[in-house]
Structure formats: structure tokens, C-alpha cells
Amino acid sequence: MPNISQKGLNMPSSPIRKLVPFAENAKKKGVNVIHLNIGQPDIKTPEVALNAVRNMKLDVLAYSRTEGSEAYRTKIAAYYKQHEITVSAEDIIVTTGGSEALSFVMGAIMDQGDEIIIPEPFYANYNGFATNNGVTVVPILSSIENNFALPPIADFEKVISAKTKAILICNPGNPTGYLYTKEEVEELAQLAKKHDLFIIADEVYREFAYDNKKHHSILSIDGIAENAIMVDSVSKRYSMCGARIGCVVSKNKELMQAILKFAQARLSPPTLAQIASEAALETPNNYFTAVIEEYVSRRDLLIKGLKEIPGLTVAEPSGAFYCIAELPVADTDDFAQWLLESFELDGNTVMVAPASGFYATEGKGKNQIRIAYVLEEKELVKAITILKEALKQYPQT
Missing domain, CATH: 3.90.1150.10 (Aspartate Aminotransferase, domain 1)
Structure with a gap:
């Protein structure tokens, strides 16, 4: 056999x-x-998204652009601007869910045997993405005693090595529900810059911040444009898990060119789901x-x-x-x-x-x-x- x-x-x-x-x-x-x-x-799911599919009139259900339709990416950039994140359509590549986005990022920035630091517990599929890309996860333990807040920066410093390429966080967190403070996000950003690492933020739960607290995106931090990578998705925001539409966002042009090649290998993200996701951006507050x-x-x-x-x-x-x-x-x-x-x-x-x-x-x-x-x-x-x-x-x- x-x-x-x-x-x-x-x-x-x-x-x-x-x-x-x-x-x-x-x-x-x-x-x-x-x-x-x-x-x-x-x-x-917002009715405006469902109606976009119900009322769609197409003669051919064709491929979209590899990086996602320009109209959709332009509207995503406008959405981010409302959240104090200034990016353009060229800084965005649409993916088949946030999962593909993370897998593309790991493939683009890491080689076999490289390491990524992740505070644990973390979204279980990060282990799978790492295994698929030959990457070693280096965990930093957080504690239930303080609701899984960011571990001390000194704990990160101890495990950074020549093989370390990135730090990955989920904010707000899955599975913990922890929402990082602005100070914690800034600490991580400065650590990444100090050691010339990428800092990847999985921000698919951005809208869900409670108790009058505010979500702080990694892309809102000044001075780390070349280091910062954001992963996003429509799945939770609009209750559209089956759409399988996400994106990678970064101002690092060299990185985005590398990710584009991974995206070209899978041709394009799903056309119907992009139409629904673009319409979902019209969802009222x-x-x-x-x-x-x-x-x-x-x-x-x-x-x-x-x-x-x-x-x-x-x-x-x-x-x-x-x-x-x-x-x-x-x-x-x-x-x-x-x-x-x-x-x-x-x-x-x-x-x-x-x-x-x-x-x-x-x-x-x-x-x-x-x-x-x-x-x-x-x-x-x-x-x-x-x-x-x-x-x-x-x-x-």
C-alpha cells in the first residue's frame, strides 16, 4: 500500500x-x-447580501480577478477607513475565507523549519496551517487567571531566534474572547519592529467588542507598515460563514506580490460569494x-x-x-x-x-x-x- x-x-x-x-x-x-x-x-445574514445573490442576473458565472474584484476591494478599503485603517484596493487580496488568507501569509513569509510565535490558547487551525507550510509554532502561554491577556513581552523575547519570522495574534481572540488593549497591540508592534519580524493580526471578530471597549487594529499603529499584516473575513461579521470570503491586507508591496502568486495558483476567489460580500458592506450600523x-x-x-x-x-x-x-x-x-x-x-x-x-x-x-x-x-x-x-x-x- x-x-x-x-x-x-x-x-x-x-x-x-x-x-x-x-x-x-x-x-x-x-x-x-x-x-x-x-x-x-x-x-x-443581512438581507442586502442575500438579495444581491437572489437578484443577480448573469449569463456566465465567470472567474473573478485573482486578487478579487476591484469594485469589492475598493469598497473594503472604504469600510476600513471608517475603522481608522487607511489602505487602498491595491493593499488588499481577497481570499477563500480567512483560512486561505492565513495559509497564503505563512507560505509567503516562511520557509521549511521557520518559526512563528503565537500566544496560546489560539484558534486550533493555526496548528494545521503551520503543519501544512512546514512551520514550527512556538507558543507563549497565557492564563485564565487574567482572562488570557497578553503574556509579558519578556516571554516573547526569550523565544525569539534566528528562525523566528512572525508573531501571530487573534484580536479579539478565538477561543478566549480576549480583546487586546491599544497598549498591548503597540507593545507587540514595537517588538516586531525591533526584531525585524512580521506581526500578523487575525481580526475577523473586529465588530464584536464589548463593555465600551474599542478594537485596535495592527494596521492603525504608526511606523510598522512593512511589518504589519491583517487577516480578515466576512464569516462572523455578517453571519456569512458559508460564503468563504476573506482577505489579506498589508502595505508591504513585496509581501503582497508574493501572496498574489499563491493566489494565482488557486485561480480566484468565488464570484457569487464576492457579490454577496460586496453587498454586505451596505449593511446599516x-x-x-x-x-x-x-x-x-x-x-x-x-x-x-x-x-x-x-x-x-x-x-x-x-x-x-x-x-x-x-x-x-x-x-x-x-x-x-x-x-x-x-x-x-x-x-x-x-x-x-x-x-x-x-x-x-x-x-x-x-x-x-x-x-x-x-x-x-x-x-x-x-x-x-x-x-x-x-x-x-x-x-x-
Whole structure:
């Protein structure tokens, strides 16, 4: 039998999706599974985006430009200007989701064996992108005790080596919900400039900043134009996860030329989804006002309920729509599977994402889970009750 590549063997499984077979089996047995495991918002996609596709009249569904349509990129640049980010259409390459954007960036700036520093826990697929590009992730541990704030800069300095090419952050964070302060973003920017590194900011949750706090983009920091790379996506902002439209934004011309070559190899981003995404930019501000109010309400209800569960510790997020909870169990992978295979309450159970997959350091996060509060409040109330009772009954609690 032909051999699978070592890269294929090393590719990590998604902690978000690896339990899907167990969830499907539970559903076949008639159990209702409440999905807290995946960041798929139940918020409605803006009607203006859906109408753009419904009303589209095309004789040929053709390729778009490799870098995305000029009209769309021009409108993206205008959107960024409203958020104090000054870029042009030439500084933007449209991608098939934020995932492709990150993969292109890693491919363009790193060679086999190069290193990227990432505060952990981090979005699990960063591990996959790194493996796919032959890049080594160097994690810097953050702590639930301070809601996963930026670790001390000294911790970054200790691990910077000749192989280090970049620092990557997600702001606001997935899976933590942490929103970096302006001072923290500036500290990272100066560190990148000092050591001549790229600083990559995954900013797909930009709109979701709570408690009167403000999101600070890496591209709003002066003096680091050649170092700064932003990754973005329409998936969460407009509840358009299935559109698979993202982008890379940078003023570094040499970098963007390299990324363009990676983009040319896959031809172009999807045309229909670009039409919907361009229309979504016309979404009125009151859409976001209502969405943010809804997420704040859900967050507050969830955090309050989780804090009432004996032995459970939870970080308090200020952005995105995730939180990390620490459970009184040794292995949340086993607990999450047990919930789907062996537990139900009044015909219901919950599906969570074990947090170990959001770490690169072996053994970290084994007693943590990520919860996505993307469901309406009555479902969250039900889920909290199920988790509380499950922890009472779980043999390894």
C-alpha cells in the first residue's frame, strides 16, 4: 500500500469537529444535541447580501480577478477607513475565507523549519496551517487567571531566534474572547519592529467588542507598515460563514506580490460569494448595534450561569463570542465524548470543544473547554443546566 506523507500524518484533527460522529450517533438515538462547539452564529445574514445573490442576473458565472474584484476591494478599503485603517484596493487580496488568507501569509513569509510565535490558547487551525507550510509554532502561554491577556513581552523575547519570522495574534481572540488593549497591540508592534519580524493580526471578530471597549487594529499603529499584516473575513461579521470570503491586507508591496502568486495558483476567489460580500458592506450600523447587544446579553447570561457550577472557573470575554471554562475533570476530551455517548437530560445533551486542541504545548488545556455562545438564550440556559448535572454524574469529576 502506498504511504501517506509525514505531513499528512502530522496534520492535527480539529478539536471543533472531531466529535461530530459521536454527535451524529446521539441524534440518531433521538437525543437533541445543543451545539456549543462551533462558532456558527444563529444571527441572520443581512438581507442586502442575500438579495444581491437572489437578484443577480448573469449569463456566465465567470472567474473573478485573482486578487478579487476591484469594485469589492475598493469598497473594503472604504469600510476600513471608517475603522481608522487607511489602505487602498491595491493593499488588499481577497481570499477563500480567512483560512486561505492565513495559509497564503505563512507560505509567503516562511520557509521549511521557520518559526512563528503565537500566544496560546489560539484558534486550533493555526496548528494545521503551520503543519501544512512546514512551520514550527512556538507558543507563549497565557492564563485564565487574567482572562488570557497578553503574556509579558519578556516571554516573547526569550523565544525569539534566528528562525523566528512572525508573531501571530487573534484580536479579539478565538477561543478566549480576549480583546487586546491599544497598549498591548503597540507593545507587540514595537517588538516586531525591533526584531525585524512580521506581526500578523487575525481580526475577523473586529465588530464584536464589548463593555465600551474599542478594537485596535495592527494596521492603525504608526511606523510598522512593512511589518504589519491583517487577516480578515466576512464569516462572523455578517453571519456569512458559508460564503468563504476573506482577505489579506498589508502595505508591504513585496509581501503582497508574493501572496498574489499563491493566489494565482488557486485561480480566484468565488464570484457569487464576492457579490454577496460586496453587498454586505451596505449593511446599516443598526444591524451591528443589535447584534452586539444580543451577544453581550448571551455572554452575561452564560458567564453568570457557569460561575454557579461548583468547581468550574470561567474567563470573562470582552470580544468575539467564545469563552474558555476550566472544569473539575482531568480530561475534557473524554468528558465531551461521554456527554454525547452516555449522557442526556430530558432528551438533551451538549457538544463542546475540548480546549487541548487550542494549545500547541503538550498537556495544556486538558481540563478546559471552549464554549461558543452563538445560540439564543433559552438554549444557553438549557445547556448550562445540562453541564451542571453532567458534572455531577460524570464518573471522573
